[in-house]
Amino acid sequence: MQQENFPNIISLDEMRENTGGNIEKIEGDSRFISRIVSIGLTPGSTFSLLKNDGRSPLLVFCRDTVIAVNRKESSQILAKVNA
Numbered sequence: 001m002q003q004e005n006f007p008n009i010i011s012l013d014e015m016r017e018n019t020g021g022n023i024e025k026i027e028g029d030s031r032f033i034s035r036i037v038s039i040g041l042t043p044g045s046t047f048s049l050l051k052n053d054g055r056s057p058l059l060v061f062c063r064d065t066v067i068a069v070n071r072k073e074s075s076q077i078l079a080k081v082n083a
Contacts, residue, residue: 010081012049012058012074020048021079023062028076039067041077 009024023045026033040063041047050066051059057068069077 008080009078012060012069012077012079013052013071015049015052015079015081017049017052019081020046021081022046023077024080025078026076027078028073032073032076036073036077040065041067041069047079 015021023041023043025043026036026041028036041060045062047060047062049058050061057070058074060067060069
């Protein structure tokens, strides 16, 4: 879901494989935000999207770690894609 106020910001589940970006915003309840931040996906962090096949969890490389993020959660993580 592309954000109307920020047209160049998209959710992780909309990104293509082998692209990178910066985490801009994390949406969701406090438990979800706390968990995602604790594994290293924080606003401002740079990442690369390694896998997004449209079915299984996404694989995100951030802070020298590969992180699996399920599809529902990936739609709540908004990013600015690097050109």
